[in-house]
Amino acid sequence: xxxxxxxxxxxxxxxxxxxxxxxxxxxxxxxxxxxxxxxxxxxxxxxxxxxxxxxxxxxxxxxxxxxxxxxxxxxxxxxxxxxxxxxxxxxxxxxxxxxxxxxxxxxxxxxxxxxxxxxxxxxxxxxxxxxxxxxxxxxxxxxxxxxxxxxxxxxxxxxxxxxxxxxxxxxxxxxxxxxxxxxxxxxxxxxxxxxxxxxxxxxxxxxxxxxxxxxxxxxxxxxxxxxxxxxxxxxxxxxxxxxxxxxxxxxxxxxxxxxxxxxxxxxxxxxxxxxxxxxxxxxxxxxxxxxxxxxxxxxxxxxxxxxxxxxxxxxxxxxxxxxxxxxxxxxxxxxxxxxxxxxxxxxxxxxxxxxxxxxxxxxxxxxxxxxxxxxxxxxxxxxx
Amino acid sequence: xxxxxxxxxxxxxxxxxxxxxxxxxxxxxxxxxxxxxxxxxxxxxxxxxxxxxxxxxxxxxxxxxxxxxxxxxxxxxxxxxxxxxxxxxxxxxxxxxxxxxxxxxxxxxxxxxxxxxxxxxxxxxxxxxxxxxxxxxxxxxxxxxxxxxxxxxxxxxxxxxxxxxxxxxxxxxxxxxxxxxxxxxxxxxxxxxxxxxxxxxxxxxxxxxxxxxxxxxxxxxxxxxxxxxxxxxxxxxxxxxxxxxxxxxxxxxxxxxxxxxxxxxxxxxxxxxxxxxxxxxxxxxxxxxxxxxxxxxxxxxxxxxxxxxxxxxxxxxxxxxxxxxxxxxxxxxxxxxxxxxxxxxxxxxxxxxxxxxxxxxxxxxxxxxxxxxxxxxxxxxxxxxxxxxxxxxxxxxxxxxxxxxxxxxxxxxxxxxxxxxxxxxxxxxxxxxxxxxxxxxxxxxxxxxxxxxxxxxxxxxxxxxxxxxxxxxxxxxxxxxxxxxxxxxxxxxxxxxxxxxxxxxxxxxxxxxxxxxxxxxxxxxxxxxxxxxxx
Numbered sequence: 068x069x070x071x072x073x074x075x076x077x078x079x080x081x082x083x084x085x086x087x088x089x090x091x092x093x094x095x096x097x098x099x100x101x102x103x104x105x106x107x108x109x110x111x112x113x114x115x116x117x118x119x120x121x122x123x124x125x126x127x128x129x130x131x132x133x134x135x136x137x138x139x140x141x142x143x144x145x146x147x148x149x150x151x152x153x154x155x156x157x158x159x160x161x162x163x164x165x166x167x168x169x170x171x172x173x174x175x176x177x178x179x180x181x182x183x184x185x186x187x188x189x190x191x192x193x194x195x196x197x198x199x200x201x202x203x204x205x206x207x208x209x210x211x212x213x214x215x216x217x218x219x220x221x222x223x224x225x226x227x228x229x230x231x232x233x234x235x236x237x238x239x240x241x242x243x244x245x246x247x248x249x250x251x252x253x254x255x256x257x258x259x260x261x262x263x264x265x266x267x268x269x270x271x272x273x274x275x276x277x278x279x280x281x282x283x284x285x286x287x288x289x290x291x292x293x294x295x296x297x298x299x300x301x302x303x304x305x306x307x308x309x310x311x312x313x314x315x316x317x318x319x320x321x322x323x324x325x326x327x328x329x330x331x332x333x334x335x336x337x338x339x340x341x342x343x344x345x346x347x348x349x350x351x352x353x354x355x356x357x358x359x360x361x362x363x364x365x366x367x368x369x370x371x372x373x374x375x376x377x378x379x380x381x382x383x384x385x386x387x388x389x390x391x392x393x394x395x396x397x398x399x400x401x402x403x404x405x406x407x408x409x410x411x412x413x414x415x416x417x418x419x420x421x422x423x424x425x426x427x428x429x430x431x432x433x434x435x436x437x438x439x440x441x442x443x444x445x446x447x448x449x450x451x
Numbered sequence: 452x453x454x455x456x457x458x459x460x461x462x463x464x465x466x467x468x469x470x471x472x473x474x475x476x477x478x479x480x481x482x483x484x485x486x487x488x489x490x491x492x493x494x495x496x497x498x499x500x501x502x503x504x505x506x507x508x509x510x511x512x513x514x515x516x517x518x519x520x521x522x523x524x525x526x527x528x529x530x531x532x533x534x535x536x537x538x539x540x541x542x543x544x545x546x547x548x549x550x551x552x553x554x555x556x557x558x559x560x561x562x563x564x565x566x567x568x569x570x571x572x573x574x575x576x577x578x579x580x581x582x583x584x585x586x587x588x589x590x591x592x593x594x595x596x597x598x599x600x601x602x603x604x605x606x607x608x609x610x611x612x613x614x615x616x617x618x619x620x621x622x623x624x625x626x627x628x629x630x631x632x633x634x635x636x637x638x639x640x641x642x643x644x645x646x647x648x649x650x651x652x653x654x655x656x657x658x659x660x661x662x663x664x665x666x667x668x669x670x671x672x673x674x675x676x677x678x679x680x681x682x683x684x685x686x687x688x689x690x691x692x693x694x695x696x697x698x699x700x701x702x703x704x705x706x707x708x709x710x711x712x713x714x715x716x717x718x719x720x721x722x723x724x725x726x727x728x729x730x731x732x733x734x735x736x737x738x739x740x741x742x743x744x745x746x747x748x749x750x751x752x753x754x755x756x757x758x759x760x761x762x763x764x765x766x767x768x769x770x771x772x773x774x775x776x777x778x779x780x781x782x783x784x785x786x787x788x789x790x791x792x793x794x795x796x797x798x799x800x801x802x803x804x805x806x807x808x809x810x811x812x813x814x815x816x817x818x819x820x821x822x823x824x825x826x827x828x829x830x831x832x833x834x835x836x837x838x839x840x841x842x843x844x845x846x847x848x849x850x851x852x853x854x855x856x857x858x859x860x861x862x863x864x865x866x867x868x869x870x871x872x873x874x875x876x877x878x879x880x881x882x883x884x885x886x887x888x889x890x891x892x893x894x895x896x897x898x899x900x901x902x903x904x905x906x907x908x909x910x911x912x913x914x915x916x917x918x919x920x921x922x923x924x925x926x927x928x929x930x931x932x933x934x935x936x937x938x939x940x941x942x943x944x945x946x947x948x949x950x951x952x953x954x955x956x957x958x959x960x961x962x963x964x965x966x967x968x969x970x971x972x973x974x975x976x977x978x979x980x981x982x983x984x985x986x
Contacts, residue, residue, distance in 0.1 A: 093894075093897070093898040093899075093910075094894040094897065094898065095894075095897050095898075096830055096897045097898075097899070106826070107826050107827055107829065107830055110824060110826055110827050111821070111827045111830070114820065114821045114824055114827065115821065118817035118818075118820065118821065121817070122813065122814070122817065125784065125785070125788060125813065126810060126813075128788055128792070129788050129791065129806075129809070129810070132788070132791045132792050132793070132794075132796075133791065133796065133806065136727075136791065136792065136793055136794050136795065136796055137795070137796050137797070137798075138728070138795040138796060138797045139797070142793070142794070142795050142796075143795055144727065144728040144729045144793070144794045144795035145729065145793040145794075146729060146730065147729075147732070147793075148729070148730035148731065148732050148733070148734065149732070149733060149734070149735070150732075150733075153789070154733055154736045154782065157781065157782060157785045158778060158782055161777055161778050161781040161782075162778055165774045165775070165777060165778070168774070168824065169770070169771060169774060172770065172824040172825065172826055172827070173767060173770075175826035175827075176763060176766060176767060176770070176825055176826050177763065179826055179829070180763040220513065221513070221514060221906055222514060223514040223515065223516070223517070223518060225513075225514075227513075228513070229512040229513040229906075229909055230512070230909055234908070235512065235908055235909050236512075236906060236907065236908045237908045255760075259599065260597075260599045260600040260603070261597060261599070261600065261693060263758060263832075263833060265833075265901070267830065267899045270829065270830065271826075271829035271830065272758060272829060272830070272832060272833070273758055273760070274758045274759050274760065276687075276693055276694060276759065276760070277599060277687055277693065278686075278687020278688060278692070278693070279687060279692070279693075279694070279760065281759075281760035282760075295899070296899075296901050296904075297901070298832065298833040298834070298901045299597075299758075299833055300523070300592065300593045300597075300600065300902075300903040301600060302523075302591075302592075302600060302603065303518070303519040303520040303523060303591070304519060305519075305523075305901075305903060305904060306519065306901075306904035306905055306906050306907070307519075307906075370520075371586065372585075372586030372587040372588075372605050372606070373520070373586075373587045373588070373605055400603050
């Protein structure tokens with residue numbers, strides 16, 4: 068109902084000619100939060116106004132002609148059909164306009180390409196359907212997925228009004244945090260298919276391509292929360308892997324880094340203690356909803372022909388070690404979860420799958436065992 | 452030899468075969484042209500239904516009707532059906548009907564291949580539709596089919612790839628036929644520079660098709676071997692490169708979009724002079740501009756790939772090369788405007804569509820120019836701004852000129868005038884709704900809405916709703932077109948068309964010197980003289 072009312076309001080505004088500039092949504096490119104994004108915005112506006120000006124002239128001539136050179140106005144057709152001078156003039160004029168546009172565009176390109184003298188590096192890896200961030204200097208590492216509220220609301224027949232969800236589809240569990248006034252280099256790659264990392268306020272997007280590394284840079288002037296989305300079709304949940312970038316004062320950022328490092332220790336401690344089966348199953352339910360349900364479905368029945376069912380699956384009901392191996396290493400379209408889940412989350416989701424979703428295997432696995440396996444994998448990689 | 456000649460002599464009274472078999476076995480260019488056009492119209496509605504499924508889901512935020520995977524199948528199939536099933540066949544249909552009549556030839560040069568290329572098209576499209584029913588669903592990786600994503604397709608993948616092979620073979624055969632016809636079967640008086648612009652644009656298009664279709668076929672075959680035969684052309688883990696596919700695809704894909712627009716230019720250049728009652732302005736420059744656009748289309752492909760991480764000089768080169776396309780395109784728009792200038796214009800339905808085409812195509816050209824600027828494309832890329840851009844150059848440009856061409860030539864084909872009042876109603880419904888449909892998509896893209904998403908953040912809600920309303924009005928208005936065409940073919944409440952059909956048209960094209968309706972066989976002997984308005 069609210070939407071319909073808003074629509075009527077918009078249509079009303081348009082008809083009485085006030086325009087929609089007052090409304091709370093944008094119609095134009097955003098200026099953004101960096102020097103680069105301002106440069107891009109300026110370029111966009113120059114191009115737009117040139118096009119408008121050319122359009123006014125060309126369409127003006129055309130409408131004049133349409134009005135005055137009509138048969139019904141008694142106009143007699145003249146029979147001219149060629150004029151080399153005119154052709155040359157209207158070849159040269161667009162060429163000049165293009166050169167005028169190409170100069171600032173080239174300058175902007177050179178600025179965007181300059182990734183020298185960066186002060187810190189964040190590696191971004193695209194996954195189906197989440198983002199992985201690694202702060203190369205600080206050793207901070209985490210995954211960032213769609214926030215739980217949006218995730219609940221986004222399914223067919225969820226019964227949740229998207230308007231009631233704050234930042235619907237543009238919110239994540241773990242935002243990427245950067246300090247302001249710092250030249251940051253981003254490295255981009257992907258684990259499965261091509262994604263594209265886009266925060267409009269930074270003024271650019273970049274493809275993340277499996278097996279290759281792209282780079283770009285930014286320097287944000289103002290603290291703030293900047294939201295974006297994956298821009299390259301990457302499968303069914305392409306619309307559901309947003310990006311939230313929080314730019315902080317340098318001191319606040321230092322504080323955040325400390326917290327992140329403390330969190331790593333807390334997670335290790337949590338992994339080392341003994342967990343009860345019920346604890347694991349309870350925790351596993353939410354991990355399942357956020358990581359597994361989009362393919363294997365909330366009820367574990369999967370999608371015939373594309374995503375296998377987990378309910379009654381021979382792997383799930385079979386040896387627990389084999390199941391852990393499969394989830395760690397991935398298979399086909401299924402990503403490798405070894406680094407994606409911390410030991411507690413990993414152990415709890417395995418336990419949940421084996422004891423829920425119409426499965427009643429009855430066993431469980433402890434986070435500490437997962438932790439051993441994960442560190443074994445890391446050691447292997449370091450050897451290589 | 453003599454035996455063959457004698458046998459052929461026995462078949463002098465060529466009439467269409469009786470009954471249904473006429474359409475299966477026909478080698479007559481008019482029959483095949485009709486079949487292409489009817490098929491294109493049917494596919495236009497199938498693709499249109501897919502578009503309406505997309506616009507229904509996007510009517511408001513939240514997922515209402517379909518699963519995301521099916522939504523992606525719909526965007527993919529909508530594009531493939533509209534490009535390969537509707538727009539391209541429609542132009543081949545026009546080519547079949549019009550090229551022989553425009554150049555004074557009795558038929559196409561290779562009539563049996565003509566029949567084969569049509570039925571191969573039908574087979575290809577049916578194979579494509581079959582993927583809707585296989586396990587795993589229809590292809591859902593976008594019509595561009597980028598790996599590695601496309602390799603995750605279920606059982607549909609080989610069907611889709613073979614379907615593209617068939618469609619490609621069909622297009623190449625059609626192109627060879629058109630080239631052979633134009634080069635060999637023109638009336639003796641018709642030198643190349645006297646050919647109607649529609650013929651010129653089609654011969655250039657045909658060369659484009661022959662050059663690009665094998666590249667596309669090769670690229671998708673590499674997908675096939677990557678998936679089933681353990682090659683790794685596009686897999687970095689095996690030494691390949693996913694971006695290689697994008698280079699191959701867009702080497703095909705960029706000229707392909709010109710395949711969709713060049714015949715459009717040709718139809719506009721044919722219609723506007725007739726209703727301006729003036730010769731086309733700058734005939735020679737129109738030919739050169741078309742050829743220039745076709746040439747440039749081969750050297751700009753990577754402007755679709757500004758984000759993949761090309762080196763700076765590569766990006767600058769593709770930016771400059773792309774910007775240059777604006778020059779010949781602008782020349783064409785100026786020439787059409789100059790053709791109207793100081794004419795004695797009337798605005799029958801074909802002319803209405805043509806004027807709308809010039810204006811709306813120019814808007815699509817403007818956004819194209821904006822996107823050629825690589826730094827700004829970093830923002831525009833893969834957003835609804837792009838969706839708005841290419842729909843402006845495909846719907847109110849290519850589709851509008853297909854409509855215009857139908858209204859323009861239908862009286863010649865059927866011998867009956869269409870209902871002018873209904874034609875104008877169809878035009879006004881279409882032109883208003885198409886703008887309600889696509890113009891707001893510019894705003895959505897600029898505001899940050901990515902393309903190919905089934906659900907979106909709530910700040911995009913209003914323009915999406917307006918766009919969807921436009922889509923439904925546009926879609927249902929096209930049923931009126933079907934009614935008008937049906938009425939004209941059947942001759943229900945229609946005036947009989949004169950031979951010339953349009954005032955002074957016989958000065959503009961050979962087809963208007965034939966009787967209406969055009970007899971089953973025309974120009975069995977070539978005409979002695981051809982219109983010379985251009986010189």
